Amino acid sequence: MATLVAFNAHPDDECLLTGGTLARAADEGHRVVLVVASDGCMDAVPDGGAPRLAELRAAARVLGAHRVVHLGYADSGHGAELYPDPPDRQRFLRADPREAAERLARVLREEKADLLLGYDRNGGYGHRDHVRVHQVARLAFALAPVPRLLEATVPRETTARLARLLREDASRLESMFLPRAEITHAVNVRRYAARKQRALAAHRSQTGGKLPGTLVGLPPWLFAALLGREWFHEVPRGAAGPTAEAAVPRR
Template sequence: MATLLAFHAHPDDEVLLTGGTLARAAAEGHRVIVVVATDGVMKSVAEGGTTRMDELRAAAAELGVARVEHLGYADSGHGKDLYPDPPDRMRFVRASTEEAAARLAAILREEKVDLLLSYDPNGGYGHRDHVKVHEVGKRAAALAGVPRVLEATVPRDAAVRLLRLVRLLRIPLRYDERELAKAYSPGKAITHRIDVRRYAGRKQRALAAHRSQISGGGRLSAVARVLVRLPAPVFGLLLGREWYVEAKTR
């Protein structure tokens, strides 16, 4: 039995990028932990926590995750401009990498983590919080002496095929294939391709647990609404594989 910790930027990222891997690891008897840098909230948080963290815990239960933690940062948002910090905490992208890594490293040491899942250097599609996860995850692994780090990503050629299939299925997602040239990772960099189709049902139910995101008005919300209604085999066809790049730890 090993201990696996997945470090993510926001609630729901854990499902889309690593949900099948987490479900598979838990089913095979490993201890699985999820840590998010932010709670996905742009404003101050009232006492008692946030809906998105409650949704994360529900999704984690579907995947068999044993522990969920939040590093205490606020979502940094999208767009060119960076919003001021809310009164009660700092936006993740403004945080000192060393300080954030120390917070994560404390959990890594406490749990004696054998494998850290983080993000590739591009942060997948380039969101600033995702890029920061890569930087913080890399430093925390070094501080805690984690022996293995796998960086979640998608091979660019697979991303193009997936997006074309999304278009054929009339799932409402706008994209520019030219942007993929600088997103995710080249296929030759992939070291681990994990078939998680057997766990597609769990992954789909975990995604459905993020109700506030599904019911929102953004373009990704429209995609999520379609995904959670698909027959499980079709969902597995779309999201039944997960990819990683093994990072050097020394």
């Protein structure tokens, strides 16, 4: 039995690019641990806890994950502005990447992890918390004795083709995800697509008028056709250093 640690930026991110892989790993007898950087809250955590962390724990049960860990940060939000920290914790983007990496490395050591999942260098579609996950995962990979790091992504050519079918501007995708030539692993998860869709549905706060809601509302066969394969870029151990932006905390 191996131990897989999946590091994500926000609750619900674990489903979109890696949910099928996590469910498959759990079904095949491996230990699956979900680590999330932020709790998905922009403000102070309400009495009773962060609602999106509760949704994450529900999704984890659907996927078969054994443990959920929050690194203690708040959501950094979208847009150019970096909002002030809430009164009770720091925003993920404002935290020192080395500190965040040590928190993640602590989990990797506790779990004696065999595999770490992070994000590609573009943070997938470019959300700043996702880019920071990429940076922190690489730093933690250098700090902890985890043998392998796989970065979740999507072939850029696939997303561009979909954009053209939807008559969207495909040029903006040039800085998103990775070209197919950089992808080292493609995982067939069609058998686990229904689990992936149910786990996504557990994130109830994110399904109203947003992409997760659109995906949850798809017929199961169409969801499986669109999200039944997951892709990764494996990082060689010698290439695990942080990208340039990782060295400077955002203040």
